[in-house]
Amino acid sequence: QVQLVESGGGLVQAGGSLRLSCAASGMKFSINDMGWYRQAPGSQRELVAVITRSGATTEADSVKGRFTISRDSAKNTVFLQMNSLKPEDTAVYYCRVWLVIGAYWGQGTQVTVSS
DSSP: OOEEEEEOOEEEETTOOEEEEEEEEOOSSOEEEEEEEEEOTTSOOEEEEEEOTTOOEEEOTTTTTTEEEEEEGGGTEEEEEEOSOOGGGOEEEEEEEEETTEEEEOOOEEEEEEO
16 A cells, blocks of 8 residues: 655744655555645645656746755655745645556645744
8 A cells, every 4th residue: 555654844934944755655566756735724735846757847836946846766755845935835735646556645744934
């Protein structure tokens, strides 16, 4: 059974940084894309960034230049380096991985940015 374990969330002041990690285990198939979504209270879940198996990345316009997604494919782990955080970045951040048989969500980690 596929399991995604996220870590690295927390409370930070505006302008600060956090690094999220998501380790995947239990797969019988290789991971294709890996990504991060977020959901703020009262809002829909939105894509933050995604990285393909070959390392190509896509980031939401709202985080370009501030957030960087990366992965360690040997360890089935994806990272999200978040710099210059803003209060509007406050949300629950979810890891997502895509396998040939389907996609899976992590349990979410809270990121709170104080002004």
